[in-house]
Amino acid sequence: xxxxxxxxxxxxxxxxxxxxxxxxxxxxxxxxxxxxxxxxxxxxxxxxxxxxxxxxxxxxxxxxxxxxxxxxxxxxxxxxxxxxxxxxxxxxxxxxxxxxxxxxxxxxxxxxxxxxxxxxxxxxxxxxxxxxxxxxxxxxxxxxxxxxxxxxxxxxxxxxxxxxxxxxxxxxxxxxxxxxxxxxxxxxxxxxxxxxxxxxxxxxxxxxxxxxxxxxxxxxxxxxxxxxxxxxxxxxxxxxxxxxxxxxxxxxxxxxxxxxxxxxxxxxxxxxxxxxxxxxxxxxxxxxxxxxxxxxxxxxxxxxxxxxxxxxxxxxxxxxxxxxxxxxxxxxxxxxxxxxxxxxxxxxxxxxxxxxxxxxxxxxxxxxxxxxxxxxxxxxxxxxxxxxxxxxxxxxxxxxxxxxxxxxxxxxxxxxxxxxxxxxxxxxxxxxxxxxxxxxxxxxxxxxxxxxxxxxxxxxxxxxxxxxxxxxxxxxxxxxxxxxxxxxxxxxxxxxxxxxxxxxxxxxxxxxxxxxxxxxxxxxxxxxxxxxxxxxxxxxxxxxxxxxxxxxxxxxxxxxxxxxxxxxxxxxxxxxxxxxxxxxxxxxxxxxxxxxxxxxxxxxxxxxxxxxxxxxxxxxxxxxxxxxxxxxxxxxxxxxxxxxxxxxxxx
Numbered sequence: 001x002x003x004x005x006x007x008x009x010x011x012x013x014x015x016x017x018x019x020x021x022x023x024x025x026x027x028x029x030x031x032x033x034x035x036x037x038x039x040x041x042x043x044x045x046x047x048x049x050x051x052x053x054x055x056x057x058x059x060x061x062x063x064x065x066x067x068x069x070x071x072x073x074x075x076x077x078x079x080x081x082x083x084x085x086x087x088x089x090x091x092x093x094x095x096x097x098x099x100x101x102x103x104x105x106x107x108x109x110x111x112x113x114x115x116x117x118x119x120x121x122x123x124x125x126x127x128x129x130x131x132x133x134x135x136x137x138x139x140x141x142x143x144x145x146x147x148x149x150x151x152x153x154x155x156x157x158x159x160x161x162x163x164x165x166x167x168x169x170x171x172x173x174x175x176x177x178x179x180x181x182x183x184x185x186x187x188x189x190x191x192x193x194x195x196x197x198x199x200x201x202x203x204x205x206x207x208x209x210x211x212x213x214x215x216x217x218x219x220x221x222x223x224x225x226x227x228x229x230x231x232x233x234x235x236x237x238x239x240x241x242x243x244x245x246x247x248x249x250x251x252x253x254x255x256x257x258x259x260x261x262x263x264x265x266x267x268x269x270x271x272x273x274x275x276x277x278x279x280x281x282x283x284x285x286x287x288x289x290x291x292x293x294x295x296x297x298x299x300x301x302x303x304x305x306x307x308x309x310x311x312x313x314x315x316x317x318x319x320x321x322x323x324x325x326x327x328x329x330x331x332x333x334x335x336x337x338x339x340x341x342x343x344x345x346x347x348x349x350x351x352x353x354x355x356x357x358x359x360x361x362x363x364x365x366x367x368x369x370x371x372x373x374x375x376x377x378x379x380x381x382x383x384x385x386x387x388x389x390x391x392x393x394x395x396x397x398x399x400x401x402x403x404x405x406x407x408x409x410x411x412x413x414x415x416x417x418x419x420x421x422x423x424x425x426x427x428x429x430x431x432x433x434x435x436x437x438x439x440x441x442x443x444x445x446x447x448x449x450x451x452x453x454x455x456x457x458x459x460x461x462x463x464x465x466x467x468x469x470x471x472x473x474x475x476x477x478x479x480x481x482x483x484x485x486x487x488x489x490x491x492x493x494x495x496x497x498x499x500x501x502x503x504x505x506x507x508x509x510x511x512x513x514x515x516x517x518x519x520x521x522x523x524x525x526x527x528x529x530x531x532x533x534x535x536x537x538x539x540x541x542x543x544x545x546x547x548x549x550x551x552x553x554x555x556x557x558x559x560x561x562x563x564x565x566x567x568x569x570x571x572x573x574x575x576x577x578x579x580x581x582x583x584x585x586x587x588x589x590x591x592x593x594x595x596x597x598x599x600x601x602x603x604x605x606x607x608x609x610x611x612x613x614x615x616x617x618x619x620x621x622x623x624x625x626x627x628x629x630x631x632x633x634x635x636x637x638x639x640x641x642x643x644x645x646x647x648x649x650x651x
Contacts, residue, residue, distance in 0.1 A: 001140060001572045002602050003046070004099070005088040012041035015077040015638035022604075026625035027597055029604040030612070032646045033630030038639040039606035042630075043150060043577045044073070049087035049104050052115060054134070054143045067113040070106050077638055081108035091140065092571070098122060102133065141572055148564045149600075153578040169531045172503075172564065208464050211457040218450040225443045229436060236432045243425040250418045271399050278392045433546065447529070458486055496528040503567055504533070510566070511559035514595050520548075524556075533560070551587035558591070562599060573602040580611035592616050597623040609646045617645065 006020045013036070020042075022029055033039045047055035053066040063069040074083045084105035090097050101120040106113055119129040129136055141149065461482045504526045511524060522538040535543040535556070545553065565574065576596075580588045592612070596603055597620070605612070612620065627645035632638070 001089055001091050001570075003087065003089045003573050003604070005086075006042070006045060006049075007084075007086040008041075008045050009085075010075040010078065010080065010083040011045055011085055012073050012075060013038045013632075013639045014041065015075045015636065015640075018639075018641050020628060020641065022602070022626050024602060024625065026623050027599075027601055027603055028620060028623040029602065029626045029628075030617075030620070030624050030645045031604065031606050031628045031630065032609060032612070033606070033639070034608055034632070037630040037632050039608075039630065040152070040577055041073075042606060043152070043575055045085045046087060046575065047146065047150060048073075049085045049102050050137050050141070051143050051146070052104060052117070052134070056143070056147055066115075070113050070115060071108060074106070074108055075638065076108075077636065083107075100129070102137075141570065145564075145570075148561055149572050150575045151561060151577070153576060153580065172531055208457070208460050211453070211460050215450070215453040215457045218446070218453040222443065222446045222450045225439055225446050229439045229443070232432055232436045232439065236429065236436070239425055239429045239432060243422065243429065246418055246422050246425060250415065250422060268399055268403075271395050275392055275395050275399070278388050278395070458489070461486065493528065500526045500528045500531070503563060506567055507533070507560050507563035510562040511556060513598070514555050514559055514562075514590050524559075549584075551583045554583060555587055555590065558595065562595065565600070571601060573604060574600040575604045575606070577606045578611070579605060579607065588616060589619070592620050596620060612645075 002022075002024050004022055008014045008018045010016065020031075031039065031042065044055075044057045047057045052058075053069075058066060058069050061069055063072050070083075074081065082105070084103055086101065086103040088099065088101045090099050099122050101123075103118045104115050105118075106115045117130060117133050119126050119133055121129060137143075464482070504524050507526075508524045511521070520537055521535045521543055523536050524533055525536055526533045533556075535545070535548070537543050548556070565572070576599075580591065583591070588611070596605060624645075627643065629642045629644060629646055630639050631642050633640065
């Protein structure tokens, strides 16, 4: 699947028609935009076109109802209240390329806001695809797997700080086909319980029921620990947000000014020196051609007048020469010269009429110097002076910024209070992290007890199956259901072990591709039951997640998403929104060099200028097929598309 075109009409921050057109000559599409300019809206438009209300962007939004989401994303700048998103993509099917165009539109003029879908295949309307679009798009890219290909860098950063989310685990199960077995087990459990209610109770039946209760209690205890871990992680997230807020407040009140003041003073001295140098250059301008700029119009008039004088001189000389030649001609006794005399008289009259008073009488050299002065020297002097003034203003502006920064009134008591609160929050964070680690150890014990209870229950079930009478329909159904349940359980365990092992190997390979060097982590292992992943060093010991840097954690999550995408065996585009916001330069370079060009046959990157700046742009440029910049019109309060990636970055 390759995305060829995206058209948005009055969607989000995009007013009227805005169209992205892509080619697939190179794997990377680079879309630049500052925050709030429409990068996330671009991703949401693609998800909306494909999945509608089933899009995870809709399901995770704050708007609740789908109609509210559509209302919130309708741009009303042109007052038509009409909006649509249109996506064109190509798919290789049976050794041929088919082109699909899906248009999803809605209108706020209607009482009930509802979207309308229309689909074209190879340029022609297709009613079957229009009616069955949801089923068709699920066959190409299931919505449960969409977050493996279309993801937000900020969410990656959040995911890197905690355990694998429930949503991600369900997506992994869907990818591996394990969710089907879970559904089968649940159905079989309901059948067994129904059969239990229909049969007479005996010793073995009572024992099975008791063991089932024990198993369910152990499962509930395990779930409670998981819930407690989840709650502690939420508390940790809230504490981290408070800590970030207090840190920002600390900096805003001047907490870092003291450490930076000397550096700023030095910068100010250097800036003043540059300003003085520029101002000294003004004397050179004044001593040169600059004063002549004040009389540029007068000099132009002089040049014009001198040009006319030169022309008149030439005419006068020509007339005198003609008259001399006529005197020579008539003095030699030549025939009638009547006509010639009339002509010469006419020429003299014309010369007298055009004759002007010679004022300047410039020499050839003086005239040439005047022309050079007007055509080049004054222009060059003017441009140099303007550039100097511009540089001076920029330097003065920066000096003023530094002065304003240094003039901040620092409330030392307030800073001390904030610093104390920061220390308290840091202590609180450490305490929560200790609690989480303790709960994880409890979980290991509880999980072992749960597995033991499950094994005892299964063993008893097998005994019950052996004692059931073959002729009893109820017992036969229950026996088959119990047997199927055991088979499904064992198959799921073995299937998870096999597929999770393969997934972990792919994840390790992807991580090493990204990192590109030896590091602390030798391989990645995944728990076949919990689907949590663990980092193992060369000695076979587990590397705690807390020992990794934030950048390493994010690279690990990206490696997981890359591995999941590869394991899906689907040739699909990858779209990454704000991929590098929280990464340092080392890890940014690793992603740009090794991940982006290889993530997919089409990788669309939505980036700010601080994420992929001029340095990183030069690295990724050989792999880029299309470049766009999202430009915000402050007067119209909307964004539009410009070709090229941040001209100020690339120039």
